[in-house]
Amino acid sequence: MKPPHDLERVRADDNQNWFHPWEYMPDAGHADRAIASHGEGIYVYDEHGQQLIDGPGGMWCVQIGYGRREMADAIAEQVLRLPYMNPFSLTSAPPAELAARLAALAPGDLKHVFLTTGGSTAVDTALRFVHFYNNIRMRPDKKHIISRANAYHGSTYLGALVTGKDREQNWFDVASPFAHLLPHVNPARRPRGQSIAAFCAEKVNDLEAKIEELGAAQVGAFIAEPIQASGGVIVPPEGYLKRCWEVCRKHDVLFIADEVVTGFGRLGHWFASKDVFGIEPDMIICAKGLTSGYLPLGACLVSDRLFRDVAGAQARGASFGHGFTYSGHPVCCAAALKNIEIMERENLLAHVREVAPHFQRRLRELAEIPMVFDVRGMGLVGCVECTVAHLLEAAHDDEALLTLDTDLGTRIDRHCHALGLLVRPLVNQCVFSPPLTITHEEIDQMFDKLREGILRTMHDIEQEFGIKVA
């Protein structure tokens, strides 16, 4: 396909005018981002026409892959029929039908669906609902929210408050008396000699101890990603989520599952909370895969029990004074409905369950590479974490080597790009969440390229620093 734009112009406009998310400010104005041209299936093509396997699936979102004509048709048809509708006073078929579909797909009694513009605004909706709920129920002190280190819940002010990643918090003021972060839940970082069972017990205890320290009467909710995604694909120890959910029930603390990444098939189910982790949260947040990234949309699902506590005769005359111009946007909802239809028709959930063991096997094989510190994942999501920190002694604490870990992801990304693979570097980690349509053979191609990219990076380092990584 011929690129429709003058590439030099795109580069200049990008550098001069587009202030990107996570802009690395020292490079602002002269960044050298690859220019994405078009996509087809699991592939993205860059400005030179190079075919790249989309390892991160956009940003954990392109479930059905690129280039779906019927998505384009559904979107175009809705644009012509009704491109916008005021959600404060009207309703329309796409958002109403989507809400009903989501309520039917969700576990438990999550029957009430608040539609938003993305994941962050869905997180905000959940957190504001917690405060609203407790105000209506005359429990004005029950407002504290507990989250965890390495969590990512978004970039709005509230979403950032409960985000536990240093990189996102640094240089911003996100302090609030209402937000509390528990220590990390990464089994790979547990103290040497500690069993997984003991680590799990300690992590569950972190939550209960925090609730007791603050007083259950002060704690409104616990928010958790079933798998911490951009925190580095941290899969908690088995049973951890279920036990946290039980602790929340015991102390009358609401459990909010942020399924922005784990939802919509990533783990082989519409929602992972119940089908994978055995929990029925009070609220679930989803976005991303809901439209396969074709258009922006998010949702906060609220349980019938909670909703009824603050509706009708219990409402004390209140309106839930929260919403967005684009809540329930009919075009985005039409895209979500078509996306669900495609996922059902193509049995994508069953497909994920079938290919995921192969994906995880290929991922785990990378652990034998000396520079790889940890590999982890579940379903069609995975992370390779690399390190050269253990070589510091051999290199006599060379300054450059000291900072090298932070650059490993970018170095691997560079090699992988040349080999035809997009990766998402997160400091010394590369995360993978390819389109759910990926086949066995494509999984093999992806991991072959990744392995080669890591080996080339390792080779570079050995040359540069005159050391042996193995």
Ligand SMILES: Cc1ncc(COP(=O)(O)O)c(C=O)c1O
């Ligand atoms: C778990 C989780 N929650 C919330 C968000 C925020 O979603 P959005 O970027 O659509 O606002 C993200 C985005 O990556 C996420 O991974």
